[in-house]
Amino acid sequence: MNSEPLISVRDLRKIHYAGEVEVHALRGVSLDVHRGDFLTIIGPSGSGKSTLFNILGGLMKPTSGTVHIAGKDIMKMTDSDRTNLRKTTVGFVFQKYNLLPILSAEENITIARTIAGLPPVPPKEFQRILELLGIAHRLSHKPRALSGGEQQRVAIARALVNQPEILLADEPTGNLDTENSAVVLNLLKQLNEELGQTVLMITHNPEAAMFGHRTVTMRDGSVTESSD
Amino acid sequence: MINKLVFANLMHRPIRSLLGIVAIGVVVCMMLTLVGLSRGMLGASAARAVGVGADIVVRPPGTSLMALSTAPLNEKLVDFLKSQPGIRLSVGQVVFPIGGIDTITGIPLAPFDEMSGGFTYISGHTIQNPDDILVDEYYARQKKLKVGDTLNLINHDWKVAGIIGGGKLARVVVDIKRLQELTGNEQRISQVFLKVQQGTDVDATITQLKEKLPTYPIYSMKEVVSFFAVENVPGLGPFVNVIIGIAVLVGFLVVFLSMYTAVLERTREIGILKSLGASPTLILRIILRESVILSLCGAVAGILLSFASRWAIDIFVPASLTQVLVPDWWPIAAGVSLLGALLGTLYPALRAAKQDPIEALSYE
Numbered sequence: 337m338n339s340e341p342l343i344s345v346r347d348l349r350k351i352h353y354a355g356e357v358e359v360h361a362l363r364g365v366s367l368d369v370h371r372g373d374f375l376t377i378i379g380p381s382g383s384g385k386s387t388l389f390n391i392l393g394g395l396m397k398p399t400s401g402t403v404h405i406a407g408k409d410i411m412k413m414t415d416s417d418r419t420n421l422r423k424t425t426v427g428f429v430f431q432k433y434n435l436l437p438i439l440s441a442e443e444n445i446t447i448a449r450t451i452a453g454l455p456p457v458p459p460k461e462f463q464r465i466l467e468l469l470g471i472a473h474r475l476s477h478k479p480r481a482l483s484g485g486e487q488q489r490v491a492i493a494r495a496l497v498n499q500p501e502i503l504l505a506d507e508p509t510g511n512l513d514t515e516n517s518a519v520v521l522n523l524l525k526q527l528n529e530e531l532g533q534t535v536l537m538i539t540h541n542p543e544a545a546m547f548g549h550r551t552v553t554m555r556d557g558s559v560t561e562s563s564d
Numbered sequence: 565m566i567n568k569l570v571f572a573n574l575m576h577r578p579i580r581s582l583l584g585i586v587a588i589g590v591v592v593c594m595m596l597t598l599v600g601l602s603r604g605m606l607g608a609s610a611a612r613a614v615g616v617g618a619d620i621v622v623r624p625p626g627t628s629l630m631a632l633s634t635a636p637l638n639e640k641l642v643d644f645l646k647s648q649p650g651i652r653l654s655v656g657q658v659v660f661p662i663g664g665i666d667t668i669t670g671i672p673l674a675p676f677d678e679m680s681g682g683f684t685y686i687s688g689h690t691i692q693n694p695d696d697i698l699v700d701e702y703y704a705r706q707k708k709l710k711v712g713d714t715l716n717l718i719n720h721d722w723k724v725a726g727i728i729g730g731g732k733l734a735r736v737v738v739d740i741k742r743l744q745e746l747t748g749n750e751q752r753i754s755q756v757f758l759k760v761q762q763g764t765d766v767d768a769t770i771t772q773l774k775e776k777l778p779t780y781p782i783y784s785m786k787e788v789v790s791f792f793a794v795e796n797v798p799g800l801g802p803f804v805n806v807i808i809g810i811a812v813l814v815g816f817l818v819v820f821l822s823m824y825t826a827v828l829e830r831t832r833e834i835g836i837l838k839s840l841g842a843s844p845t846l847i848l849r850i851i852l853r854e855s856v857i858l859s860l861c862g863a864v865a866g867i868l869l870s871f872a873s874r875w876a877i878d879i880f881v882p883a884s885l886t887q888v889l890v891p892d893w894w895p896i897a898a899g900v901s902l903l904g905a906l907l908g909t910l911y912p913a914l915r916a917a918k919q920d921p922i923e924a925l926s927y928e
Contacts, residue, residue: 395839395921416843423841434836434925438572443565448840450565494840 340407341368342501342534343392348401350387350557361387363557364401371501374528374535376548384557385538389506392536393426394418406501423452427495431507433487435479441490442475445497452498465496468526485516492523496533503527505537509544521547566846570853573830580822585861587818588905591811592866592897597873598807599893602800604886605665608731610792614785615732617680618655618757619766621788625779628798634660635749642756648773650764653679656753658743662717662736666884669734670743679759680732687711688726694742696725703735703883720746735883808900815862815904819855823912827851834916835924844917851913852906859905863898 350362362384369375377385390396391403394410395418403410406425413421422428427448435444446456466472469489479487488508495503505524509517525547527533537548545551553561574581613621622645624636635658646654658670673691677683683690686701688711697717699709704727709715713724722738744750760769766784773782783791790796827834834847874887 390922393839419838419841419843421841422839428839430839430925434832434839436569436833436836438576438833439569443568447565447569447837451837451840451842451846456565 341404342371342373342406343367343369343536344402344404345388345392346402348388348391348403349399350384350391350396351399360557362391362398362401365554365557365559367552367559367562369502369534369536371534372528372532373550374525374537374548376537376539376545376551377554378539378542378545378551379554380540382556383554385554386506387557388554389504389536389538392502393428393504394421424498425500426502426504427498427500429488429491429495429503429505429508431510433479433484433491433511435487435490435494437479440476440478441471441482441486444479444490445475445494448494448497454498458497459499461499462493462497464531465493465527468530469493469523483516484512485519488512488516488520489523492520492527496527501534503533503535505535507539508537509539509541517544566850567853570850570857573826573850573854574857577826577829580825581858584818584822584858585865588815588859588862588901589865589869591814591818591904592863592901593869593873594866595808595811595897595900596866596870596890596893597887598804600870600874600887600890601877601885602797602804603890604888606792606797607888608886610789611731612733613788613792615680616655616676616757616785617759618653619760619785620758620770620773621783621785622756622758622773622777623781623783624755625781627781634658635744635747635752635754637753637755639751639753642753645756645758645773648769648776650760650769650772651758652761653757653759655679655757656740657733657755657757658740658747658749658752659734659754660718660743660747660749664884666736667734668717668736668738668743670738670740671733672740676733679757683726683732683737684729686727686729688724691725691737691739693723693725694739695720695722696739697722698726698728698737699724700728700730700732700735700883702730706881706883718746811897811900812904812907815859815901816908819858819905819908820911821908822858823851823855823909826854827912827916830916831919831924831927834919835921835927838919838921839925847919848913848917851916852909855905855909855913856902859902860898862905863894863901866897866901867894 346366348362348365352359352361365388377388379385387396391398392405394413398411405421436447439447449456449458469492471486471489471493474482474486482490509520512520521544524535524537528535539545549564551563552559639656642654642656645651653675655671655675659667662668683698691698697715709724711724711727715722715724744752760766770782770784837847870889874889877885877887
């Protein structure tokens with residue numbers, strides 16, 4: 337592994353307020369993710385894994401601690417900096433696919449490039465990703481005409497079209513049947529192994545967690561276990 | 565791609581988009597029709613006044629040119645005015661209201677024909693009997709009248725003797741004596757038209773007349789025509805402004821409602837765009853572009869609807885109302901609808917731009 341981690345989290349804390357009640361979503365989480373890692377974070381609901389996902393993706397500000405992503409301190413980032421982080425450094429894959437229903441699969445992918453201010457045509461290397469994902473023949477279809485597995489593969493393509501350093505996947509197989517789950521998990525593994533894509537995947541499914549190089553277990557806002 | 569997204573959003577809810585466009589279109593049409601009617605009716609009145617062929621109009625004391633004043637003048641004034649230096653012809657006129665803005669006009673036909681060159685008869689003939697009535701082509705069309713029909717006005721049955729071409733004096737013309745009798749205005753008139761002798765200076769003649777009749781408003785026909793403008797009709801200018809204000813308000817409410825529901829419906833989509841790195845400015849631009857397209861389409865729809873309203877007026881009430889097209893007002897009406905739309909979009913757009921991406925993504 338490289339000595340400089342791509343993601344470095346130290347003593348990360350996040351407190352939400354439900355009315356006047358303090359909810360400690362993260363209680364001092366520390367972890368490192370190196371380039372080319374496939375890290376899975378596993379834990380029950382309410383363990384803080386989604387909060388960690390949102391902070392790493394620049395969707396939420398932490399309360400305290402330090403988070404460095406690709407050398408940049410997320411605590412010092414403005415809203416605009418975090419918006420740029422989502423454009424260039426991090427790609428998201430969600431449980432519910434989150435495709436825009438009014439656009440075709442291809443448009444759902446290229447809009448990420450438009451938002452990032454890039455030319456709509458992806459680079460040649462992206463063709464390899466499309467081949468791996470096996471959706472090249474379904475690009476003209478609207479999301480409603482695609483199966484759940486196909487929609488999730490389009491979502492992965494969208495997350496990778498700007499060649500982000502980190503792919504963040506939040507329960508990517510949560511809405512899929514066993515067969516499609518296996519397809520998506522194998523794809524993430526292939527993307528990691530063949531293209532060197534850094535993947536950070538959240539799941540509550542131990543079998544899915546086994547696709548990663550490393551697994552971090554969270555409970556009550558803390559990392560309780562880390563295994564290779 | 566962003567424009568495609570904007571159009572896709574509008575096409576995704578076609579009924580809502582269409583209703584928004586139609587509502588804005590109706591507002592724009594309302595403005596254009598009102599201005600078109602104001603100009604059209606004033607223009608038609610001006611044309612009819614010019615068609616009389618007079619050079620000077622003498623009005624009753626204390627009246628404005630735009631006021632309808634039945635018959636307060638003594639008919640002897642006609643002969644008095646005719647005897648003045650430089651006056652060739654003097655014709656008295658009685659105007660009596662018959663409901664709404666319609667009037668019936670009584671004239672002495674022979675001197676009027678001499679002054680104006682006579683009516684153009686589309687069918688029938690001139691007034692031969694006291695109960696004969698002449699109606700212009702628009703009035704005949706609106707009331708479905710033809711020569712020989714009976715027309716009851718001011719509780720009296722008139723026989724349609726002729727249908728005349730529009731643009732001269734009035735839409736409904738009868739013998740002055742009969743009208744004076746029926747309205748209890750014997751030997752009284754509403755105003756007097758004067759024609760000066762050839763080579764006589766009209767303004768100098770008016771000055772001389774004003775010296776002899778200092779309390780009487782006396783106008784040249786040029787002045788009369790210039791008076792037929794929106795700004796010279798008491799209350800019409802402010803009325804038009806009130807309608808424009810209402811148009812802005814309605815445009816604001818229509819677009820506000822449309823865009824507010826659109827933003828609410830698309831909360832999740834806005835969250836998705838934000839997760840992809842869309843800035844608040846980009847979200848704002850997308851929503852504003854949608855409302856600009858809605859309002860511009862609405863403006864075009866409104867302009868087309870104003871053609872339809874003119875057609876409907878020409879078919880159903882050509883005598884009562886005259887609407888002209890007002891292309892110089894198209895950009896103004898479009899601007900007003902755009903202003904209303906932008907004001908209506910501001911809150912929903914700002915709300916969308918400020919939306920928390922995590923909350924938006926969890927929105928069902």
